[in-house]
Amino acid sequence: MGMFQKKLRRTFRKTIPRRIRERLIKKLTMHDITVHEEHITVNLSFKNFIRVGLEKRLQVTLTNDQALYELDYHLHGDSIRIQIPYAIIDQTEGRSAIKMMLGRKRLIVRPDTDAYERRRSFFSNHRYFNVSIIRGNLSLANLLPEYRFKTDQPVGLTKLDSRYSQLDFSAEGMDDLTDYELAFLYQSKLRAMDNASGDASILRVTDFSEVITGQPDVYLLKEFELVPVRYTGPPFSMDTLNHEITYSTQDGRLTAEITSHRTDVLAFHSTLEDESVRMHFSIDPTVELAALLVVDTSTEETFRIPIPEQQTGDSVDVSVPLSPLINNISRKRFMLETAGSEPVRLQPDIADLETFGFNERLWVPFHHEKFKIWFYRRRDGLLGFKVTRRRLRRQVTKINDFSFEGYIGGDDAFIDSTPYMTFVDRYSEDFTRIEISSEFTVDLKTVDLIDIKSKDKTIIDVFIEIVHSSGEVLRREKIKYGHSDYRKDNFYDIHEVVDEAGNIHHHLITTTPYNNLKVESFMIPASVDIPEDTSHKDMNIWLLGERYDTAQDNGYALFTWLKENTNIEAYYVIEETAGDYAKIKDVENVLAFGSKRHFDLAFRAGVLLGTHDLENLLPYKTARGFFHYEDTVKVFLQHGVLGRKPVEYDKKYYDLPFDLFIVSSEAEKYDVVMRKMGYEETEVAVTGLARFDHLPHHNATKDILLMPTWRDWISTDEAFLKSRYYARYHSLIHNERLNQLLEENDVHLNFYPHYRAQRYFNEEYLDQGKNIHFIRLGERTVQDLLIEHSLLITDYSSVSFDFTLMNKPVIYYHFDVRQFFRQGRLRPLYQTFIGDMAKTEEDLVDAIEIHIRNGFQPGAGDLSSIFEYQDHNNRKRIYEAVMEKINTIED
Structure with missing residues (x-):
């Protein structure tokens, strides 16, 4: 929209009365959806549209990647009903845009004020979909794509008992519920409750801290399959520490209504004291309180302040230090915890108070800085506290x-x-x-x-x-x-x-x-002679590398093959201070990074091949104008198979992008590198990764390799040591049952942390069991470690693909899957995580025990969507693809 149009719109809003504007402004509102046998209907209404010719001028389309579908719609009175057939829905992946065009003008859709209370979700072909509004456009999304919903196979209840913070559940025909969890699904949110039962026939939930408020449907969850529960009995309720949960039936299925415990605040005021805030409030006098809780809304970290026993609910006075209120510069909320053996946490409701807190915003000095603090009424009517610092x-x-x-x-x-x-x-x-x-x-x-x-x-x-x-x-x-x-x-x-x-x-x-x-x-260096003309590149001189400090991946694997099988002048680049350099420094054509010989060859090399950015290969800047870098052939060998987490090698991030991008399958080529990363078909070669050629198939081994990847949200030593990541692996290593299991079966578990976590996980900090060993960075190559072990335990690392290609089993430890993939996934989890998945430590130890008892039986399944080739000719195919690219460029 141009500046003139924006100005005109602002003038219109200021000069035309609201009641008149309401009669003139066109509005298109989404209400809900209706599910039919062969299609769904999206129900909208319009206001202030001219009906004459509307049906002929209106066009509704659905776009998913490259596919475009024209959708039917029906006008009736003031309503528009858009039909989306399941035949189209079942072909969509991810998120699809539904555009409504009136002539050449895009219509903006707004939600009904209570749209969130109406139906917007549905199931098709065992998948879960949702219709929503994003930036004024209707959007059809395949939610939770890694899960499959068995909506046509509900199970009936045989037992459902509840008490304070405990629910016991049994189902028809299900004598063993050991591997099941109870799950609540509400809109796009899914929460699974761990099974704490010692009886295989009973599913017992005792921890409800992760439930979501609202009206979720109840499911049984096993791995990635969700089964609904049949229930026709009367409603019943239970209390947990934080919630009241009422179970009932809807269309013969078990549902829940989950609400937080609340208490009306009759009066509340506060005063600022030296390094603290004194809070005084009144609530229901019959409530006996034990503590005031200050909860950080971003981290859920809770600071507990005991309330003296002599204070009653109608007059509570408590002093809160400034530190828990200001820490993390985030919003805080408050809870009041009742006394007794079955405590509940009450949310203070200040909806009926006209004044509360300081009644103003105060600047307070705290640790050499001034912060602004104030109490506020949250949208849900509860008491909140906000702190801001001056933006730098x-x-x-x-x-x-x-x-x-x-x-x-x-x-x-x-x-x-x-x-x-x-x-x-x-x-x-x-x-x-x-x-x-x-x-x-x-x-x-x-x-x-x-x-x-x-x-x-x-x-x-x-x-x-x-x-x-x-x-x-x-x-x-x-x-x-x-x-x-x-x-x-x-x-x-x-x-x-x-x-x-x-x-x-x-x-x-x-x-x-x-x-x-x-x-x-x-x-x-002064010793380097810079040629007068570096424009001529020798296409027979190839520089290969990985990160500055490694020689154990696709770069080194291809380097050794080229030397033995071709006439290419292949050189491998690595820093002289790297641990791997000492192992290969005497190998012919290994270049110390930044050496005189490295510079001399870098000026002349025509082909650059790296597993990471090519900065790792050249001693100067990889940019246009630096010794004719633009005239080289740039090949991305990759570090692993793509398809899980987004990576930063998109074509849009380069002025001079890769000329050739190596992948392992057609799906990786078309679905990821071309569709998601912007490369053309001729710029992507399906060859398989070079290091795969060294992987034996079905080799006899015995031990277990634990190899987790990094978490990019951990940025400091303190954050690491407080992280769930550190706590989970520290706990696993010291798990008594695991250590006993390893010793009894003479199996060793070798722990090889990510290079950024190495200094936290080593002998100085961890007292490992007799059969658990820490492997330092550089002691052995990653590929040797994969070959030497029978079972891999990882989380999201792409090294699992190497293990799977060797037809050996993998267990994925997914205790933080949603946080890890918070920025999205390139492909659904079930397509790339082939093996067992464990969300808890006990599940993981159970899976390890099964594999030990079964003698580490090889994995099974169709791997064609990940590996186009399962032979040992990947390096030959890479070489041929590069030569073809050279010939194409030279022609």
Whole structure:
């Protein structure tokens, strides 16, 4: 919409009375859906439309990836009913857009005010779908795609007993409920309750902390199959610590209504004291209270403050320290916990109070900083508390002559502190600071970046820091560039510095995917002779590599094959300080990163092949204009099979994208790399990964490998040690039953953590059992570890594909699956996780025991959707695909 139209609309709103606008503005409102035998109907209403010619001009379409369907609709009075056949629904994956066009104008759809209380979900072909509104468009989504709903196979109840925080459940024809959980499904939310029963015929739930408020349907869940429950009895209720749950029947199926415990607050006020807030409130005087709870709404971390026994509900006075209220700078909510053997947590309802809390927003000093705090009435009528800090506004608005111009604001909220621009080496964390003011110009040419460099080629991140006079850093935040145009292989400015030894340091200003500024730096030693003309690239010289510090993946596997089977001049690039370098340094054509020979070959190499970004292969910046990098053939060998978590190798992230992208199957090529990542068909080759050629099939082994991947939301040592990730694996290693099981069967479990977690999981911190061993990074290659073990336990790591290809069993430990895939999945879980799945530690130990008892029987199943080839010719196919690409480019 143009500026004139926006201005006209604002003028219309200001000058035309609301009652008149309501008669003029066209409105299209979605109400609910109706389920029929062969289709569903989306029910909408329209207002202020001219009916004449509407039916001829209106077009409704559904788009899913490349497919486009025209949908039928019917007009009746003020309603529009859109029909979506199941034949179309069953072909959709993910989310589909339903567009309504009136001529050339897109119609904006709005939800009914109580649309969330009406039916918007349905089942088709054992899958769960939902119709919603996203940015004014109707959207059809395949929710929970990894699950299958057996809606045509409900089970009947034979027993249903409830008491405080306990529900016992038995079902017809199901003598063994050991592997089942009770699940609540409400709209797009699914919550599974662990089975705590020691009796196989009874499903017992004692932990209801994860339930969702609302009116969920009740299911039995086993792995990824959900079965509804038949129930025709009378309603009944039970209390848990946090909720009241009422079970009833709807259409002969068991449903629940889950509400939080609430109590009306008759009066509430508070006063600010030194380092605390004193709260005084009145509730039902018959309630005996034990504690006030302060709950962080983002982390659910709970701070408990005991209430003296002599206080009654009608007059409660309690002092709350500022620290739990201000911690995490997040909203807080309050609960009152009752006394007794069956406590409940009451949510204080202040809906009827006109005034409460401070009745204003207060600025309070806390730990050298000023925070704004206030009590507020939440949308649900409950008592909430909010804290905000002054936003540290910061941005670089101009980059010119290798200097930053920009501004900061909000630093006046800090007490006895000074703002700095700080440059931090990403690998060593060495840093240097420049004091700045609210409007700054920082000449980077005056900053000694060479002094903080940890390597000849490194990355220096740029931060704004607020530093207290004591030296404590109160705030450290990255600074963005206002005109960022992020590509992995571009830059905004460059500066060259010659050091005392004659080495040339190139400093380049670049940005991250989040538009944060950084400086990339590389050095050309004085001993290196730079050719006058680097435009001629020798297509027979290939540089291969992985990360700077490894030689155990697809890069090294292809390198050794090329040397033995072709006339290609193949060279492998690795840092001299890497652990793997010592193992291969005497191998012909291994290049120490940044060495004179590496530079000489990098200037001439025509083909670059890497498992990660090609920055790992070249001693200089991989960007247009650097020694004719644009004239090379760029091949992405991959680190693993794609299809689980999104990765950052999309074509849009490069000025000079990969010329060839190696994959393992047609599904990976078309569904992921082409459809999701933007590559053309001729740019993707289905060959299989190079390292797969070294994998034996059906080799006889005995031991277990535990190899979890990393969690990208863990950013500090403190966060790691407090994380569920650390707690779960620490607990598993010390599980008494697991240790006994391993010793009794003479089986060893080798624990090989992700390289970023290695320093937390080792002998210095963990007292392992006799049969559990920690494997340090670099002791053995990952491929050797996979070959030497009979069973792999991982979570989401792509190394599971290697194990599956060897026809060996895998157990996936999925205790945080929803958080891990919070940014989406490339393919449904069931398509890529082939093996057993465990959500709890006990489930995992059970699965391990079964595999030990069964002698680690090989896995089974159709692997064609993951591996197009199951032979040992992947490297040959990669070589042929690269040669074909070279010939195509040269022609």
